[in-house]
Every structure is written in C-alpha cells, then in structure tokens.
Amino acid sequence: MKETGKIWMNGKLIPFKDAKVHVLTHALHYSTAVFEGIRCYNTPDGSAIFRLPEHVDRFFNSAKMYGMKMRYSKKQISNAIIKTVKTSGLKECYIRPLAYYGYGTMGLTPTLNKVDVSIACWKWKMGESKAGKFSGAKCKISKWIRIDSKSQPMQSKSAANYSNAALARVEALKNGYDEAIMLNNKGNVAEGSAENIFVVKNGIIKTPPLDADILNGITRDSVIQLIKKEHMKLVEKNITVNELLKADEVFMTGTAAEVKSVTKIDKNAIGNGSIGEITKELQKSFMNIVMGKDKRFVRWLTCL
Ligand SMILES: Cc1ncc(COP(=O)(O)O)c(C=O)c1O
Known part of the structure; x- marks a missing residue:
C-alpha cells in the first residue's frame, strides 16, 4: 500500500503511518466494527465522490443495527471524508470510513467501550484485475x-x-x-x-x-x-x-x-x-x- 496523505481518527488528521490502534482494541477480537467503501472519481470537472450521502447513511444505519453510538453527526463524517480526500492530494481514490469499538475494557460486551471512527483513503487499482470487468x-x-x-x-x-x-x-x-x-x-x-x-x-x-x-x-x-x-x-x-x-x-x-x-x-x-x-x-x-x-x-x- 502506498501511504499517501493522512488518516482521520476521531476528529484529527494523523500521518498515515501513525494511524494505529492498541492490540486489545475490542473490534480486533470480536469483529465489532462497521465500515464503508466509497469511491472518488477523477471526472473531467474535477474529483467527485460517488453517492456520498447514501454511503454515509448506510454507515450510520450499519452502526445503528449493532446499537453502536456514533460520536459524530452525518454532516461531520461527510465533511471529514471530504477533508481526508482533499488532504491526500489524490484525484481519485477508494475511501474507507470505519467505526469500531475501541480499546478500554476487554470481554465480549462491546458497549463498555467507546466507538472510535477513522477515515482513510488510498489509491486502489480496481476493476482491472484478473476478474476484470472487460474480460469477464x-x-x-x-x-x-x-x-x-x-x-x-x-x-x-x-x-x-x-x-x-x-x-x-x-x-x-x-x-x-x-x-x-x-x-x-x-x-x-x-x-x-x-x-x-x-x-x-x-x-x-x-x-x-x-x-x-x-x-x-x-x-x-x-x-x-x-x-x-x-x-x-x-x-x-x-x-x-x-x-x-x-x-x-x-x-x-x-x-x-x-x-x-x-x-x-x-x-x-x-x-x-x-x-x-x-x-x-x-x-x-x-x-x-x-x-x-x-x-x-x-x-x-x-x-x-
Ligand atoms: C457483501 C457485499 N455485497 C455487495 C456489495 C456492493 O455494495 P456497494 O455497491 O455499495 O459497494 C459489497 C461491497 O462492499 C459487499 O461487500
């Protein structure tokens, strides 16, 4: 992975290589995380994120289905996504917002921990792999x-x-x-x-x-x-x-x-x-x- 730009973690933009979590992060053990996969395209009119509000809605709905309490509003997350992409300088990229029960109390019950949020973006060559859309x-x-x-x-x-x-x-x-x-x-x-x-x-x-x-x-x-x-x-x-x-x-x-x-x-x-x-x-x-x-x-x- 080419480390480009910064990763948004709980409201702060952190250098890509420093965006780390503790090994006892709840989600690492119990899969207590929800995420999104979003794309930003380099269109003739400049970079544009495809269906951003719908992705943010689904992100929040995913969290809701697991009773995860988001510390941020949809507007804050949308703005953070835009800021992360802009900071990266990438014209097109894949964007990965993640909400996860973090580090604090160990044991199955997730709700004893806070829900942390991160947003990363990177250049991901897609659609041209062996399973390419043109070859079948x-x-x-x-x-x-x-x-x-x-x-x-x-x-x-x-x-x-x-x-x-x-x-x-x-x-x-x-x-x-x-x-x-x-x-x-x-x-x-x-x-x-x-x-x-x-x-x-x-x-x-x-x-x-x-x-x-x-x-x-x-x-x-x-x-x-x-x-x-x-x-x-x-x-x-x-x-x-x-x-x-x-x-x-x-x-x-x-x-x-x-x-x-x-x-x-x-x-x-x-x-x-x-x-x-x-x-x-x-x-x-x-x-x-x-x-x-x-x-x-x-x-x-x-x-x-
Ligand atoms: C299991 C599953 N189904 C369907 C999709 C397609 O969803 P979308 O078009 O929102 O990327 C994805 C993509 O993340 C997926 O993981």
Whole structure:
C-alpha cells in the first residue's frame, strides 16, 4: 500500500503511518466494527465522490443495527471524508470510513467501550484485475453459505459479515476462479463475496431482493435506477442456481467492481462465454454516470 496523505481518527488528521490502534482494541477480537467503501472519481470537472450521502447513511444505519453510538453527526463524517480526500492530494481514490469499538475494557460486551471512527483513503487499482470487468470473471459457487439475516443483520456492512465472505473468496481463488458466488440458506443466489449479482434472460434483468441475505449495495441501487430510467425490464426476485447457470448474461455490481461481467460459473459458460450486450451497455452507462457525463445523475456526485 502506498501511504499517501493522512488518516482521520476521531476528529484529527494523523500521518498515515501513525494511524494505529492498541492490540486489545475490542473490534480486533470480536469483529465489532462497521465500515464503508466509497469511491472518488477523477471526472473531467474535477474529483467527485460517488453517492456520498447514501454511503454515509448506510454507515450510520450499519452502526445503528449493532446499537453502536456514533460520536459524530452525518454532516461531520461527510465533511471529514471530504477533508481526508482533499488532504491526500489524490484525484481519485477508494475511501474507507470505519467505526469500531475501541480499546478500554476487554470481554465480549462491546458497549463498555467507546466507538472510535477513522477515515482513510488510498489509491486502489480496481476493476482491472484478473476478474476484470472487460474480460469477464470466472466464478465459483461457494460451498460456504451466506450468513442468514436471522443470525446477524446482513444489511449492516459489518466486519462480522466478512469472515464468511473471505472464506468464499479464498475458496474461489484456490480453485483457480476469480470470485465466489454465495447462496443463501434457502439455496437461492445471494451475492458475490463483495458484490451484488444480476442475471439477464431473454432481455429481462433479475436480481435477488434485499431479503435474500444480501447487502443493500449502492452500486446495485444505482444500476437499478439506471435500468428503470432506460425503460429496460427489471425484476427483483429470488434466483435459483438453475436460473443462474441458464442465464444469457450475469454481471456483478459493487463500489470496487463497478459493473463486472461474469462469463463462467463453475464449469459452465454463461451465454456464449463472453461479455453480454446488456452488461456492456450498463457498464458504459455506469461509467458515464460516475464520470459526470450523464446529466440525469450528476446529483450523485459530490464535487470536491
Ligand atoms: C457483501 C457485499 N455485497 C455487495 C456489495 C456492493 O455494495 P456497494 O455497491 O455499495 O459497494 C459489497 C461491497 O462492499 C459487499 O461487500
């Protein structure tokens, strides 16, 4: 990681290398943390953060679901995010706000500790990896089942959800795939390890509903709004493995992934095994949106 700029910690900007926590920090032991993943794009009109208010809202909702008491208002966190990015001097970056039970009292009960907040940003080359959006990702249906929302709130972007996701990601990589697709407890398609999923069949775009134990992805929502604006057909419904494998096109969405095509699942080619036309169109439209080239959605950009 290239250490650039400063990291905001509980109201202060600290040199990147000095932004440290104690080894007895509660969240390190019990995963009592929630976080966000946000992107700042270098648009022709300057740097702009994509859907900042929505990310800050989700950050606070994630904390609320775990009863975490935030010491800062949404406005303070939004301003701190902007300040951290500006201080870094980066024109485009990935931004990671984190709220976690800190150092103080050890033991399971988290509420005896304060909720600390940090905001970091860095240059993260995304979307151009092996699982690249243009070449098409090869995915493995994971043997690990997505955690049931009855076990913990999966609508919260909580660190606690990510041991499950990391198991699936590692399993996929070990077996030569780029990414995992996770099923839920009912055997339906849930999402990728860090992306939401869509399938296309006969021109109809389908995606699992929010109660399928998935994260309410902000890219998912953006793509849904785009699809509706373009008068394309979208259905939020449970998707079976059979529907997934028989789809004409499959794509994933996420802050890091943007719109990423999936061309192979386990041993099966999806459609003709190359990136589909609808996926291509949505990728192009989504990039226009994040780069501020689509006037209908410029409200989604917070210019710095
Ligand atoms: C489990 C999971 N699902 C979906 C997403 C996509 O969410 P978003 O589009 O808000 O990045 C993520 C991304 O962080 C994720 O971790």
